[in-house]
Amino acid sequence: MHIPDGMLPGEICAAGYAGSAVLTWICIKKARSSSEDPAGIVSRASVMAAAFFVVSWIHIPLPPVSVHPILAGLMGILLGWLSFPAILVGLFFQAAMFGHGGFTTLGVNALSMGGAALLAWALYRMLRGKSGERAILISGFAAGFAGVSFAVIAVGTVLILTIPAYINTGAEVSAVLAMAAAHLPLALAEGIFTALVARFLLRVKPDMLM
Amino acid sequence: MHGNPMKILLSSAALLMLTAPVFGHGARVVWEMQDDSVHISASFDDGQPLARAQVTVFSGAAPSVPYIVGMTDENGEFSFLPDKEKSLNWDVQVRSAGHGDIVNLSLTEESTVKNEQGKFTTLQIVLMSACVVWGFIGTAFFFASRRRR
Incomplete structure (x- = not known):
């Protein structure tokens, strides 16, 4: 899911940095204005950033590709606006x-995964309604599923739109589609995991849900 | 986190340490000279071959024009014959769905295996990750302590 150096044109990388800088500024501003406990939410964001950092090492081989958890949906429902800076x-x-x-490619990767977290959070808020397990x-399942799906769609779109002329376009598009298909089980798993975590938090610590 | 943030943070830290990184995900490209040809071996960090990935070779003499294009086999391997009179420096890009790596080959030295950077032992990965995770947890402690004042 992480696009490495050397895979994207310079202008796309620059646009990624510009977009992520603007979005980071907006997210921090929104988080400061909407949170009653800024220190508490930053503390939680640090823990979730650590979790995000670690889970990318949990590798699931689905030949010919390899996938890893992203937790974009969970980051979204636990951190809200701060999910983007944390990612x-x-x-x-x-x-x-x-x-x-x-x-x-840091900016582009942040926009794809952090943007997915924000969209997943928005979907969660839209579906959650008032109350009830x-x-x-x-809504938790939708957030977890959408977090992976939005990130895959974003990464796949960027990769397909920026295929260099010297690359076999058909083969690369096929590889991107295979990569996207391989993330479907992961999206389902993250959806279930996020739903269970959300239900658990609703029972024991409902104020943690954004 | 309103009730007992210290307990929650400690539990989180312990959980993260228990799930410490064992597997990798990035790509690694290793190359070696075999007689006059260059042998490329591409894999994910955990050793899974980067099969059917596109390989593009650029010579130092014309770094923007592909010298050879090809594809790795099922084992993530690829070989090509460089024209040493054309250049001694070559760039090889291995790419599949945006995953891969670019390596620079310098064919002037005697040693055979050149590109092993980025290959950490499991212990190194665990220690490096633990340091970063502890930094995050320390940050969390700092802000949690500010909340209690």
Whole structure:
């Protein structure tokens, strides 16, 4: 899911940085104005950034590709606006420590995964309604499923639209579609996981849900 | 987090350490000289071959014009014969659905295996990850302590 260095044209990388900088500013501003407990939400964002950093190492081989959990939906429903900056920080450390992703593609990767978290959160809020475990299970599943799906769609679109002329376009498009298909089981798994976490939090700590 | 943030953070830290990284996901390209040809081996970090990935070879003499294009086999392997009179420096890009790597080959030295950077042992990965995770948890502690004041 992480696009490494050297795979995207310079102008796309620059646009990714510009877009993620603007979105980070908006998210931080919104989080400060909407949260009654800014220190508490930053504390939670740090823990979730750590979780995001670690889960990318849990590798699931689905030949010919390899997938890993993203947790975009869970980040969205637990952090709200701060999910984007938290994912950006996690991606930075993944690139810096292990070369997972890349520095030139950091902005694009942040927009795809962080943007997916924000969209998943919006979907969760739309579906959640007022209360009830059934509603939380449905909206939690939708958020987890959509978090992976939105990220895959974003990454796949960027990759297909920027295929270099020297690459066999048909083969690369097929590879991207295979990559997208391989993420379907992951999207289902993250949907179930997010739904269960959301229901658990509704029972024991409902104020953690954004 | 209103009730007992310290307990929650400690539990989170312990959980993260228990799920410490064992597997990788990024791509790695290793190359070596075999007689006069260059042998490329591409894989994910955990060793799974990067099968049927597109390979593009650029010579140092014309770095923007592909010298050879091809595809890795089922084992993630690919070989080509470089023209050393044309250049001693070559770039090889291995790509599949945006995953892959670019390696720079310098054919001037005697050693055979050149590109092993980025290959960490499991212990190194665990320690590096633990340091980063502890940084995040430390940040969380800092802000949690500010809340209680």
